[in-house]
Amino acid sequence: MTTASVDAVADQDRKGPGRPRSARADEAIIEAVLELLSAGQSADALSIEAVAATAGVGKATIYRRWPNKEALLIDAVTTMKGPIPEPAGVSVRDDLVTLLAGMRTKRMHRYGKVTACLLPELVKSEEMHKVYQAGVVEPRRDVMRGVLRRGVESGELRADLDVELTLLMLSGPAIVQNMLRWNPAVPDEGFAEHLVDAVLRGARA
Amino acid sequence: MTTASVDAVADQDRKGPGRPRSARADEAIIEAVLELLSAGQSADALSIEAVAATAGVGKATIYRRWPNKEALLIDAVTTMKGPIPEPAGVSVRDDLVTLLAGMRTKRMHRYGKVTACLLPELVKSEEMHKVYQAGVVEPRRDVMRGVLRRGVESGELRADLDVELTLLMLSGPAIVQNMLRWNPAVPDEGFAEHLVDAVLRGARA
Numbered sequence: 458m459t460t461a462s463v464d465a466v467a468d469q470d471r472k473g474p475g476r477p478r479s480a481r482a483d484e485a486i487i488e489a490v491l492e493l494l495s496a497g498q499s500a501d502a503l504s505i506e507a508v509a510a511t512a513g514v515g516k517a518t519i520y521r522r523w524p525n526k527e528a529l530l531i532d533a534v535t536t537m538k539g540p541i542p543e544p545a546g547v548s549v550r551d552d553l554v555t556l557l558a559g560m561r562t563k564r565m566h567r568y569g570k571v572t573a574c575l576l577p578e579l580v581k582s583e584e585m586h587k588v589y590q591a592g593v594v595e596p597r598r599d600v601m602r603g604v605l606r607r608g609v610e611s612g613e614l615r616a617d618l619d620v621e622l623t624l625l626m627l628s629g630p631a632i633v634q635n636m637l638r639w640n641p642a643v644p645d646e647g648f649a650e651h652l653v654d655a656v657l658r659g660a661r662a
Numbered sequence: 663m664t665t666a667s668v669d670a671v672a673d674q675d676r677k678g679p680g681r682p683r684s685a686r687a688d689e690a691i692i693e694a695v696l697e698l699l700s701a702g703q704s705a706d707a708l709s710i711e712a713v714a715a716t717a718g719v720g721k722a723t724i725y726r727r728w729p730n731k732e733a734l735l736i737d738a739v740t741t742m743k744g745p746i747p748e749p750a751g752v753s754v755r756d757d758l759v760t761l762l763a764g765m766r767t768k769r770m771h772r773y774g775k776v777t778a779c780l781l782p783e784l785v786k787s788e789e790m791h792k793v794y795q796a797g798v799v800e801p802r803r804d805v806m807r808g809v810l811r812r813g814v815e816s817g818e819l820r821a822d823l824d825v826e827l828t829l830l831m832l833s834g835p836a837i838v839q840n841m842l843r844w845n846p847a848v849p850d851e852g853f854a855e856h857l858v859d860a861v862l863r864g865a866r867a
Contacts, residue, residue, distance in 0.1 A: 497786025499704035499779075570785045574704075576778035579842055581702025586842065598845065621847040622835075622856055629844065630827075630834030637784055637791065639834065640803065642826040651827055659864030 485512040486519055490533035495570040500530055500578035527585050530575065534593055537571060541596050549608035550653060556601050557631055557649035569635030598624055608660075615662050626656050690717040691724055695738040700775040705735055705783035732790050735780065739798055742776060746801050754813035755858060761806050762836055762854035774840030803829055813865075820867050831861050 489511035493503055505526060509516045523529040542559050544552035579586040601624055608614035630652055633639035694716035698708055710731060714721045728734040747764050749757035784791040806829055813819035835857055838844035 495785075497706065497782055499706050499782035501702060501704050502707035573781040573785045576781055576841065577702055577704035577707075580700075580775045580778045590846070594844070619856065619860065621845055622860055625835040625839060625845045625848050626831060626857070626860060629836070629838045630830040632844070633834045633837050634830060636781065639799070639837070640826055640830045641795070643830050651824065652831070655824065655827055655831060655864055657864075659860055659862075 482512070482514055482518055483522060486514060486522070486529070487533045487536050488512070490529060491537055491567070491571055494533075494574040495567045497570070498574060500526075500575045501581055503530075505529075527578075527582070527588065530578065530585075531588055531592055534571065534575065534589070537568060538593060538597070541600060544600065544604055546607070549604055549611075549613050550657060552604040553601065553627065553653045553657075554649045556597075556604070557627060557653060566635070569632075569637065572632065573636040598628070601627065612662055614657075614660050618660055623656065623660055627652065687717070687719050687723055688727060691719060691727070691734070692738045692741050693717070695734060696742055696772070696776055699738075699779040700772045702775070703779060705780045706786055708735075710734075732783075732787070732793065735783065735790075736793055736797055739776065739780065739794070742773060743798060743802070746805060749805065749809055751812070754809055754816075754818050755862060757809040758806065758832065758858045758862075759854045761802075761809070762832060762858060771840070774837075774842065777837070778841040803833070806832065817867055819862075819865050823865055828861065828865055832857065 486508060489508045490503070493507060493511060494500060498507070503526065505516050505519055508529070509519055512519075519529065523532065542556055544555055546552065575589070579589055602620060605614065605618065605620045605623055609616060609618055609620070631648075634643060634648065691713060694713045695708070698712060698716060699705060703712070708731065710721050710724055713734070714724055717724075724734065728737065747761055749760055751757065780794070784794055807825060810819065810823065810825045810828055814821060814823055814825070836853075839848060839853065
């Protein structure tokens with residue numbers, strides 16, 4: 458995008474006289490990104506033009522807030538994921554169910570579709586992959602890691618448990634099922650409970 | 663694409679005088695699809711033009727063999743996956759390791775990247791999702807299902823094993839790890855063995 462065209466869009470954007478950059482515009486932009494991704498628009502093909510058109514704002518409004526598409530995508534996914542959950546710390550089983558069930562709310566299918574449409578971008582860009590891992594995946598994985606480690610320390614889980622593999626055994630099935638109902642023979646109802654119970658059957662002390 | 667432009671490309675394609683549609687051209691086209699997808703080109707953004715250019719053939723050569731992009735994508739992925747494996751039927755553990763390790767050959771990273779770049783297309787098109795499930799996923803899952811069922815019948819696995827959930831516990835971690843090394847703390851070395859052993863620890867009779 459040239460400076461000239463940025464200015465042109467910025468002028469257009471100012472048509473609402475003196476309109477401040479509002480939180481509402483930010484929300485509309487984030488919502489537009491999520492709407493486009495969940496409809497099957499892959500992140501690498503997503504254009505700022507399309508986001509601007511869907512959100513009903515000028516491109517300059519987007520560029521004032523986010524320096525590039527990557528930053529906007531990360532913000533959108535982080536917003537979608539919501540705050541990092543804090544497990545109650547009662548039992549390993551209940552904490553894991555709470556964390557996994559959070560991935561399967563009524564917005565579950567949207568989450569999964571957005572994630573699926575983000576993947577090509579992560580394949581294409583090592584930098585984007587790093588940012589996504591560090592900003593979105595790892596903070597949430599670390600909460601679950603804490604639950605498993607506490608279980609090992611308390612003796613609820615086996616002392617020789619492979620914690621990292623167990624994390625993958627909890628998140629992998631949930632991710633592929635959320636994205637695309639990978640195995641349609643596995644029901645949504647009670648999924649988190651069934652998965653946690655099956656994993657813990659092999660993980661308990 | 664208009665009939666006129668198809669004809670134009672077909673004419674261009676015939677420049678190599680009398681060149682027959684060869685198996686080599688088919689291979690070059692399939693290889694071009696896989697090359698583009700594994701480089702992070704998402705399937706929904708993939709154009710027949712780009713495939714033709716990468717394969718060094720005319721678009722008409724592609725359209726003579728595949729009626730549309732969806733058919734070409736399915737053929738490419740099926741070719742990449744190779745023949746449906748036949749487990750030796752010795753022990754549940756060895757059969758599962760063989761099936762899972764087949765997902766992690768030296769071509770593993772390419773497989774994973776291609777799968778990741780195919781996902782937005784599956785999100786966008788219910789039809790494509792059905793064809794992919796029926797043609798690619800389900801035949802391979804059914805081989806693994808057979809191994810688990812034989813294990814239940816032989817008494818090697820618990821009689822009340824949730825076979826469908828167990829299938830997801832084997833494939834889910836392998837898929838997300840192949841696509842993007844979802845948990846970088848889990849090593850590639852011995853992955854299939856470690857995952858199968860962890861799942862079987864909770865599944866054995």
